[in-house]
Amino acid sequence: MSARATLDGVQFAAAARRLEGEFGVADLPRLRDLVHDHAGTVRYRLTGHQQADGKPAIRLEVSGTVHLTCQRCLESMDQPVESTRELVFVEQSGLGEIAEEEAETDYLDAGQAVDIEETVEDEVMLCLPMAPRHEADRCPAQGAVGSDSGKPRPFAVLSQWKKH
């Protein structure tokens, strides 16, 4: 395979470039470890711009659907992914001065190339719930165990285990 796609964030921002594409879940190795199966794709859009104070920035938008394993029934569930993040490029010497990170803003070293795949994958992983579950009335385990104990059924665990 060819080298991973990277871009120069400062140049990308200065030229107000745009870039769109998509990755299959199967292409993203860290995400692959978290999902129920490798179906699904994640689309991304990068939009270069300058912030009001002149800092070069890229708006990252990701969207798609991945399959997670419901922690109640261990079956597949659709997890929509939809997120926007602002990547702001600052000189490395200025990184230490940034007192607080805002939730939807990342400050990156202006001197380092942006690895597109890694950046998109990071964003998708940040969107995923820690303990994914079907809606209570949609979970196949719901009727079988009566009240929701929050624990996976032993037989469901076993059948999951046998698949591997």
Ligand SMILES: [Zn+2]
């Ligand atoms: Zn479920």
